[in-house]
Amino acid sequence: MPLGTTAKRWLIIASIPFALLLLVILGAKLYFTGDRLKALVVPKIEDASRRPVSIGDISFSVFPSIAVEIDNLTISNPPGTSFSRGEFIILDRLTLKMSLWELIGGKADITEVIIDHPKMYFEKNPRGGKNYSSQPAAAGERAKEASTGGGALLLSHCEINDGEIEYLDRKYDGRMTIGGFHQTLRAEIKSGESIVRVEGTTSIEKLSYGSLSSWYIADQPLSGTARISYDTQKDVLSFDDCTMKLRDLPLAMSGTISRVMDETMIMDLAVNSPGASMEQLLSLIPPEMLKKTSGLSSSGEVKFAMQIKGPFDDAMNPGASGTFTITGGSVKYASLPKSITNINLKGSFDRPAAGVGATGIGAFAIEKFSSTFGSDEIGGSLAVKNFSDPSIAASFSGSLNLGEVREYYPLEQGTELAGRMKLSVQLDGKVKNPKGMKAGGKAEFQDVTIQTAGSKTPLKHLNGTVAFSNQAIESKQLSMNIGESDLSLAFTLKNYLGLVMSPPGGGSGAASGEKPAASLTLSSRQLRTVDLMGEPPPNAGGGKGKEEAGKPAGIMPGIDIDANVQIGKLVTEKFTFNDARGELAVSDGVVRLKHLNVNAFQGSIETKGMIDLRNPSNRPFDLDMNIAGVQSNDLLSKFTSFGQYLFGKFSTTTKLKGNLNDTLGLDTETLLGSGNVQISEGRLSGLPLTSKLADVTGVNELREVNFKSWTNAFAIENGRIQVKDLKVNAGTTDFAMGGSQGLDGSLDYALLVKLPPSFSDKIKLGGTAAELLELFKDKEGRYNFNFDVGGTSTSPVVRLNAKAQEDAAKNKLQEDLKKKAQEGLLKLFKKP
DSSP states (O other), X not given: OOOOHHHHHHHHHHHHHHHHHHHHHHHHHHHOOHHHHHHHHHHHHHHHHTSOEEOSEEEEEOSSSEEEEEEEEEEEOOTTOOOSOSEEEEEEEEEEEEOHHHHHTTOOOEEEEEEXXXXXXXXXXXXXXXXXXXXXXXXXXXXXXXXXXXXXXXXXXXXXXXXXXXXXXXXXTEEEEEEEEEEEEEEEEOTTOOEEEEEEEXXXXXXXXXOSSXXXXXXXXXXXXXXXXXXXXTTEEEEEEEEEEETTEEEEEEEEEEOTTSSSEEEEEEEEXXXXXXXXXXXXXXXXXXXXXXXXXXXXXXXXXXXEEEEESSSEEOEEEEEEEEEEEEEEETTSSOEEEEEEEEEEEEEOOEETTOOSOOEEEEEEEEEEETTEEEEEEEEEEOSSSOEEEEEEEEEEEGGGHHHHSOOOTTOEEEEEEEEEEEEEEETTOGGGSEEEEEEEEEEEEEEOTTOSSOEEEEEEEEXXXXXXXXXXXXXXXXXXXXXXXXXEEESGGGGTSOOTTSSOTTTTTOOOEEEEEEEEXXXXXXXXHOSOOTTTTSSOOSSOTTOOOSSSTTOEEEEEEEEEEEEOSSOEEEEEEEEEEEETTEEEEEEEEEEETTEEEEEEEEEEOSBTTBEEEEEEEEEEEEEHHHHHTTTOSSGGGEEEEEEXXXXXXXXXXXXXXXXXXXXXXXXXXXXXXXXXXSOHHHHHHHHHHOOGGGGEEEEEEEEEEEEEETTEEEEEEEEEEETTEEEEEEEEEETTSBEEEEEEEEEXXXXXXXXXXXXXXXHHHGGGBOTTSOEEEEEEEEEBSSSEEEEEOHHHXXXXXXXXXXXXXXXXXXXXXXXXXXXX
């Protein structure tokens, strides 16, 4: 039925308010441009936060609800502050919504808040300044705010998407990061009431907590739901129903925080783990550490309970105490036949309320631990008090059949274990006073074999007992095989706790008279250095070491060692020695050879002196050596360019100084030395120098020279060997030489060669006439030739020394003339 005139009139009148409202909304939409909104909003946020604020864009919408959207909001730290970052809060987008109909009804409550990808950086600098501090309201104002009742409040939806939070405490060495933070919540306060009720869910993809240098927990996921309430009049926050999961471990929290609006809050909270299991507990282990645990199953009951009580503010931490237990636990790998069973543990911890950064308080205890591994059981206990000056009471005992380990624990491919090991340990006392600590125990090894996937030299047949007290570790006999080497050790290591524990008053063990010291006796039928040290690295000798200069080096750094060794056969990379025996001492990285004797190269070598291994880039040595009756070819061919051509019984006494290089070989540029050499019943065969002499003189017999004796003195400096008074007696042929030879092979010698008269028809010196050769004869009728030798040891250059030969010829002529004159005088005055 069509509307009448009166109905139409009333309809028009009724629509006027809606039309006016529509005009107002459209006007607001047109008026509140982005620039006007920035001019209105930014100063308000800056005034409220007292920090610089910048935004990328801001927009205003009216349908389907009134909303304000702010993009790229950044709130910075106040200028001139000393924090590591300039930003305080960064948001990709902030959306605030109000219901249009509620607004029409006279309510302007914000009904929805959406925060996209917020990044928040909280920091306390070393002086205690906080970038998150603000001027607190006066106590009277807070009380007034808290007691205000009145209208109802409803925030139907608050949403945070993909948040990031970082907290740094540079004063008290603390750090926490949260990544992938997602939260939804709903808040309500009914009209006339003073209680705000909040419900919501939270999930965190990665939670990490620890010190500035290391994490205590890292990248753990956390999720949960919560119902909390806040009484504005009593200023008490109550956790009514809060459940969460740390990875898979369930946790529940209850209790209250009172005086929330004051500077110091009062905590009274309880956290426990309802219905937790071993499987959920093991989920806390980082996945990268559980790569080998695919198919891992576990069982057992886990209980955890913690109380948090006391004041909490920037200067105080509340107290925390709790207990934890594991009962009837077991762990089994799907691919293995046996389980680790009977896992039982009971422990507790307590840290009283104290100032932030307080040290030396609290206690931790594992009152009992036990577990069954195959056919063996391992158990123990541990209690620690006062972490600044800790006192420890610990005991541990058990045995292990290493051959069964692979049946319940997945070993890396190539790993071999066998034999039996028993261990018992007791400790009681203060860590910083090792001498006062009561300690004792022993480890027994029965035919133990250990080989890892990366070891080329497995340890086998380890037998013996190692006993220890708080003063010393010792073994009367410990035998083993490493690769092809066998070792039998008897040793005592005193003050061994100084390796891991600081002496009284702090400082190093050495400075306080607590330095570890060992005495040992080592015997072996065969010892190969490659078995003990491994293969040399591929780039050995290719550069300086990367270790810090001055850092003590060696197999046992920080230990003084006195050793007596007796080795039937010592095999190094280049040499094999027999009957090696001697005494040595090691202190602060310096090896002192009291005496070391070896039989090698069919002779004997005796050494004493010092090798300083403290600095990897500079390893000085100072040695006295006495080498007697060795085969020169065997020894010298390893060190010199001429050793391969020299044969005979070689003896020398020498002092050598210099540095060892990265491969523990000689750094020839630093080598200094002096000594005397004797070689008997020897031979020079194929030496480039004598071959060159044969070419120059035409005497092929010089290509191989058998001699009765060789003597010379030498000195090494500036990269050259200075040779003095070298004399070679080869029967009718003699050599005398002086000069120098570079360690790089360069030659600079003056050489005198004496050849017998029988070589007169063989000598051909550049076409010299036979009658002139008479000028080179000495009193014994031998031919004396002086040569200058240059070039290198592999390509020598030999020339007659004209001046020396001229002087020799003149002397010869003078002697001949004198002889003839004497013969003439004898004839003249001969009696008739």
